[in-house]
Amino acid sequence: DQQVKQNSPSLSVQEGRISILNCDYTNSMFDYFLWYKKYPAEGPTFLISISSIKDKNEDGRFTVFLNKSAKHLSLHIVPSQPGDSAVYFCAAKRYSGAGSYQLTFGKGTKLSVIP
Amino acid sequence: DTAVSQTPKYLVTQMGNDKSIKCEQNLGHDTMYWYKQDSKKFLKIMFSYNNKELIINETVPNRFSPKSPDKAHLNLHINSLELGDSAVYFCASSQDWASGATNEQFFGPGTRLTVL
Structure with a gap:
């Protein structure tokens, strides 16, 4: 039961263009969404997040959009740079009881930025 | 100055080992x-x-047991290893789990476990 889905396993974009990575979720109890970036042989690193009460959050070249009615979020990277080439994971946070929170991750999308 | 570190980075072992x-x-x-x-x-x-108490335990086999000697360490013990245990295991940490903050988690580099 995939509660967080990233349907595109890979994406190729020309340097300087916009990269758009998509994520869908099914659980309405998620209250926060995060994007992580992962290079080979390294752990995921936090990139940007958005609360479920917002519809947009921007940080430099990275913007995350949330469409709560569609249960869809997207990460925009503009302009894309070769160093952005990595696997991007979408994650959703929800309260899981006894005062604890849980992150549920998507399968990841491999972004390749072509120079 | 590594924030979250894991050892070993690679682990190759036989079935049945701990x-x-x-x-x-x-x-x-x-x-x-x-x-x-x-x-x-x-x-x-x-x-x-959290504070040496297990607060989430997903449906993992009881062959897996986390051990936390102090707040800065969380070790993973695996008994009677099986082929299906082969995977990459990541450790992570976060601050203020109960406050409803972003709960950003910081990940270690991962340990690639191969069971032969």
């Missing part, structure tokens, strides 16, 4: 986690510890 993976964080965080990334690339939570 092994441990160590994790340390120097961020002063309250909560630590173990994740498993399987061959299908899903990153799934296994355990989390």
Whole structure:
């Protein structure tokens, strides 16, 4: 039961263009969404997040959009740079009881930025 | 100056053996986690510890046991290893798990476990 889905396993974009990575979720109890970036042989690193009460959050070249009615979020990277080439994971946070929170991750999308 | 470190980075062992993976964080965080990334690339939570108490225990076999000697360490012990245990295991930590903050988690570099 995939509660967080990233349907595109890979994406190729020309340097300087916009990269758009998509994520869908099914659980309405998620209250926060995060994007992580992962290079080979390294752990995921936090990139940007958005609360479920917002519809947009921007940080430099990275913007995350949330469409709560569609249960869809997207990460925009503009302009894309070769160093952005990595696997991007979408994650959703929800309260899981006894005062604890849980992150549920998507399968990841491999972004390749072509120079 | 590594924030979350894991040892070993690679671990190759035979079926039936018992092994441990160590994790340390120097961020002063309250909560630590173990994740498993399987061959299908899903990153799934296994355990989390807050102040030495287990607060999440997903449906993992009881052959897996987290051990936390102090707030900065969460080690993963695995008994009677099976072929299906082969995966990359990530340790992570976060601060202020109960406050409803972003709960950003900081990940270690991962331990690739191969069971032969």
